[in-house]
Amino acid sequence: MKKLTRAELKSELMNAGIRPSVQRLAIYEFVRMSKAHPTAEVVYEALREELGSLSLTTVYNTLKLYTDAGLILTLNIDDGFLHYDGDTSLHAHFRCSSCGAIHDLAVKSDYSNWFEGSGDFSVTEAQLYLKGLCPKCKSCKN
Amino acid sequence: MKKLTRAELKSELMNAGIRPSVQRLAIYEFVRMSKAHPTAEVVYEALREELGSLSLTTVYNTLKLYTDAGLILTLNIDDGFLHYDGDTSLHAHFRCSSCGAIHDLAVKSDYSNWFEGSGDFSVTEAQLYLKGLCPKCKSCKN
DNA sequence: TTTATTTTTGTAATCGTTTCATTTTTATTT
DNA sequence: AAATAAAAATGAAACGATTACAAAAATAAA
Numbered sequence: 001m002k003k004l005t006r007a008e009l010k011s012e013l014m015n016a017g018i019r020p021s022v023q024r025l026a027i028y029e030f031v032r033m034s035k036a037h038p039t040a041e042v043v044y045e046a047l048r049e050e051l052g053s054l055s056l057t058t059v060y061n062t063l064k065l066y067t068d069a070g071l072i073l074t075l076n077i078d079d080g081f082l083h084y085d086g087d088t089s090l091h092a093h094f095r096c097s098s099c100g101a102i103h104d105l106a107v108k109s110d111y112s113n114w115f116e117g118s119g120d121f122s123v124t125e126a127q128l129y130l131k132g133l134c135p136k137c138k139s140c141k142n
Numbered sequence: 143m144k145k146l147t148r149a150e151l152k153s154e155l156m157n158a159g160i161r162p163s164v165q166r167l168a169i170y171e172f173v174r175m176s177k178a179h180p181t182a183e184v185v186y187e188a189l190r191e192e193l194g195s196l197s198l199t200t201v202y203n204t205l206k207l208y209t210d211a212g213l214i215l216t217l218n219i220d221d222g223f224l225h226y227d228g229d230t231s232l233h234a235h236f237r238c239s240s241c242g243a244i245h246d247l248a249v250k251s252d253y254s255n256w257f258e259g260s261g262d263f264s265v266t267e268a269q270l271y272l273k274g275l276c277p278k279c280k281s282c283k284n
Numbered sequence: 285t286t287t288a289t290t291t292t293t294g295t296a297a298t299c300g301t302t303t304c305a306t307t308t309t310t311a312t313t314t
Numbered sequence: 315a316a317a318t319a320a321a322a323a324t325g326a327a328a329c330g331a332t333t334a335c336a337a338a339a340a341t342a343a344a
Contacts, residue, residue: 019290019291019341021290021291021292021340021341023291023292024291039331040331040332041331053292053293054292054293055292055293055294056293056294056332057292057293057294057295057332057333057334058291058292058293060331060332060333061291061292061333064333076218076219076220077218078218080330080331081331082331082332092256092257094263094265097266103263105257105258105259105263106257106258106259107256107257107258108255108256108257108258109256111270111272113250114234114249114250114251114256114270115234115247115248115249115250115270115272116247116248116249116250117247117248120277121236121245121247121272121274121275121276121277121280122274122275122280123236123272123273123274124239124273124274124275125272125273125274126270126271126272126273127270127271128253128256128257128268128269128270128271129268129269129270129271130253130257130263130265130267130268131265131266131267131268132263132264132265132266132267133263133264133266134263135262135263138263138264161310161321161322163309163310163321163322163323165322165323166322181300182300182301183300195323195324196323196324197323197324197325198301198324198325199301199302199303199323199324199325199326200322200323200324202300202301202302203302203322203323204322204323206302222299222300223300224300224301
């Protein structure tokens with residue numbers, strides 16, 4: 001995973017037919033560079049100072065725009081918030097029921113190998129969500 | 143999968159330390175027997191006549207009780223509603239983006255075989271959610 | 285500049301779910 | 315059986331993350 005420059009991120013937006021406004025580029029950069037699967041609120045709080053003005057509605061609108069364009073993933077991992085993931089490559093998500101952190105997990109094969117009858121259903125998206133204790137919380141017993 | 147009698151369902155509740163009131167048994171029977179992954183609202187509408195009186199709060203409370211007891215599954219498959227599944231055995235869920243129906247899919251192996259690093263994380267629950275077109279909607283192109 | 289289009293913004297609304305206090309039902313004790 | 319205690323059901327109200335909406339600001343086109 002190579003680090004992307006701001007110019008490259010801008011190109012990705014334009015290639016997707018999305019005009020890279022200041023807000024849009026900042027939001028895209030934040031989500032693409034983050035590994036913490038931030039919520040809209042987190043994105044908003046992280047960028048409002050840097051941008052001077054920013055509205056939570058813009059954050060939601062923009063994240064939806066990117067999701068529909070296939071640039072990012074929207075995760076619904078059942079903690080009451082939508083989370084956003086700038087990494088669209090195949091991987092699973094683990095949420096720690098103790099600390100709430102969401103971790104990426106490498107999967108061993110494509111999802112089409114996981115279940116039967118793949119021919120009958122036309123699968124466009126697959127999400128594997130795992131729950132339990134992360135290594136840190138497991139050892140601390142908290 | 144053998145059909146369960148009402149007496150057997152009652153025993154399952156009692157074995158879980160749950161007192162089988164009229165409402166509880168009716169809700170449990172409905173969810174255990176259904177293959178449609180109903181929402182709380184669906185359960186409520188299906189049983190309110192039969193029971194004479196029933197409140198939506200009771201349905202929510204009871205379904206939460208069963209989920210915490212491990213008797214049923216709560217599915218958060220990202221359509222704005224929580225769905226409930228009386229089948230707790232290992233299987234994946236497919237939601238059709240056209241008709242909204244949720245289908246069960248048999249999986250080829252235990253989830254622990256799907257991802258790397260299973261030793262580091264203590265996994266207590268796994269859900270594989272798939273999205274796309276179901277066979278019917280696929281053929282009808284609607 | 286004028287005009288049209290796109291994007292951002294703040295407020296208000298949405299609505300599935302939860303909280304809470306009260307009532308009803310069920311179990312236990314006297 | 316009556317009295318008491320405990321559990322469950324109920325309806326109304328609250329919650330809160332997300333979305334809808336209309337106005338304002340920014341950008342592009344003429």
